[in-house]
Amino acid sequence: MKRFTMRDEKFVCEHCHQTVSPLGYTARDHCPFCLYSKHVDIFPGDRQNSCHGLLKPIGVEKFKDSFKILYRCERCHALHKNKMAEDDNMDLLIELSSQE
Secondary structure (H helix, E strand, C coil): CCCCCCCCCCEECCCCCCEECCCCCCCCCCCCCCCCEECCCCCCCCCCCCCCCEEEEEEEEEECCEEEEEEEECCCCCEEEEECCCCCCHHHHHHHHHCC
16 A cells, blocks of 8 residues: 655645645645644545644654654644655744744
8 A cells, every 4th residue: 555645736724824835845744834734644645534624733853854843633633743844934843842
């Protein structure tokens, strides 16, 4: 079974309503402006999760030479992680890292 489906799509963030452009070098999986994501995948890019709740950023953790954003779904309360993108709002990432 394939565990990653490449989906680098333009979307409008359901939290901050900004138009988000494709990332270009990998799949875009969260808003770079407010860092929110959407609980739509079981495996990255498959769009098979029926929850569709907003994933609220709640922290960050070190991952190799970068970071992952930690999320909690506002609907089902599941925990989730996404890799940080190059154009993410660094001020918000720093704020999240200081909350831990």
